[in-house]
Amino acid sequence: MxxxxxxxxxxxxxxxxxxxxxxxxxxxxxxxxxxxxxxxxxxxxxxxxxxxxxxxxxxxxxxxxxxxxxxLAAPLPRGFAFYDAACYPEHISIIRKARGATLPADFLEQPMMYQAVASPILSWCDPIKVADDVGYGVDLEAEIVVITGEVPSGTKANEAAGHIKLLGLLNDVSLRNIVAPELARGFGFLHSKSDKAMGPFVVTPDELGNLWNGSMFTGGRYLIGIRGDRLGELDPGKDVVFNYCDLIQHAAKTRILVPGTMIGAGTLANKDGKTGSGCIAEQRAREQLTRGEMCTGYLRYGDELYLEMFDLEGRSIFGPIRQKLAPLDKA
Structure with missing residues (x-):
């Protein structure tokens, strides 16, 4: 459906x-x-x-x-809850390696997750509006989210599949130049996470057919583009260390998840660097490690981004996300 x-x-x-x-x-x-x-x-x-x-x-x-x-608006224009994780090690490890840092020692033992703002959510074609395109370092993040029904506190991973009601495409916009100083204060993201956007359609798990095993994707072709150029062509089922059922268990450890809770597995990334990147920050980190300098710029006013996932027959699953960066409206 x-x-x-x-x-x-x-x-x-x-x-x-x-x-x-x-x-x-x-x-x-x-x-x-x-x-x-x-x-x-x-x-x-x-x-x-x-x-x-x-x-x-x-x-x-x-x-x-x-x-x-x-x-069409976003499927959930005003969500109640959004939990985002980092389940693709290549994304985190490449970015940290470029600045001389490493993954947390327990990265493979339990998900890294934070509770983010779930409202408002932009539509697939709404512009991303920011006050400073140069100073903020505006980036896209290619993600897929599950949307749950009510999940009881203490739900285990082997009980979680039935709580996944829908799946959708997400652009988790990040303002990279604000991330580091915010995290350095030890209290998490706030201003560095701008309004996110969803693809036009959400689907029930059965619509994915063989691409879905009940807890994670088993394949697919996720395209990422900026300024008319291909940034990545990724497989969301590869190189992932936690599935969505693991994430539901983690998020529900101490709380009830309300109907409409969105859970993301984080920015897609595959180990094969030839498939590209799911965000600009990762691409810049790869350039730093291989060329000694970062060449790909963050988004500027007027730049367009593109996200879309296809099944094995080349059919779009969630529809596209096509957004432009625009100046913030002034009263």
């Missing part, structure tokens, strides 16, 4: 069901007004949404309309 959110009806939008060709859709009226409302009542909403999706595929559904991507 494929779901999306129209920019109408209020700040949380209107939930729609989308056909597999991603050409038609129907409002989920009478089932759930918003995606968050559906997640809050997933036990009853899911079978009704699935039935609506089946009718849509059979062209046996009233009030169908042609899908216009420009009218």
């Amino acid at each position: 494929i779901l999306a959110t129209l920019r109408e009806g209020g700040p949380d939008g209107t939930l729609i069901v989308v056909n597999r060709a991603k050409t038609k859709a129907v409002r989920a009226e009478g089932i759930a007004i918003t995606l968050q409302a559906a997640l809050d009542t997933w036990g009853t909403a899911e079978p009704q949404l699935l039935a609506l999706a089946e009718h849509l595929e059979r062209d046996d559904c009233p009030d169908v309309f042609a899908l216009d991507l420009s009218k």
Whole structure:
């Protein structure tokens, strides 16, 4: 099942069901007004949404309309919770190696995770607006998130798969020049994490077929681009040390995860440097280690970024993220 959110009806939008060709859709009226409302009542909403999706595929559904991507908001425009991890060692190790640092001693024993801001979430095409493009060091981060139902505190990894309701594409925007001084204060990220964005569609795990084993991707082709050039072409199922069920267990160790909680496995990275990078910072670190200098610049006003993941048949799974960097609006 494929779901999306129209920019109408209020700040949380209107939930729609989308056909597999991603050409038609129907409002989920009478089932759930918003995606968050559906997640809050997933036990009853899911079978009704699935039935609506089946009718849509059979062209046996009233009030169908042609899908216009420009009218879509983020699937969850105002999320309740977002936990992000670092499950791809190559991403962290390369960046740290370039500055003479190492991975934490327990990196392979338990996930590195922080609780981030989950709202607002930009749409696939909303501009990223910042006050200083040069001073901030604006970077994209190619990620995939799972969205959970309610997860009881103390849930174990072997119990977690059933709590994964949806998956989506994420750009976790980072302001790299602010990261180091913030972390040096010992209290985590704040200003260095700008508004993130989601791809236009979220999908139930069954839509992934053989690309999903219940806890992690088993393949796929994730493309990352900046300024019209390819930055990376990565496999999200390779070179990962923790899966999403491990992350759910870690996040739920001391708390309940509310319906609509998003959990990311971190910036994608593969050991084979020939496949490129999932963010500019990693690419710059590779350049520093191989050439002795960083050549790829961070995003500047007017620059465009691109993220999209494809299945083995070349079909887009979550739709694209295409954003431009723009100056912050001034009153």
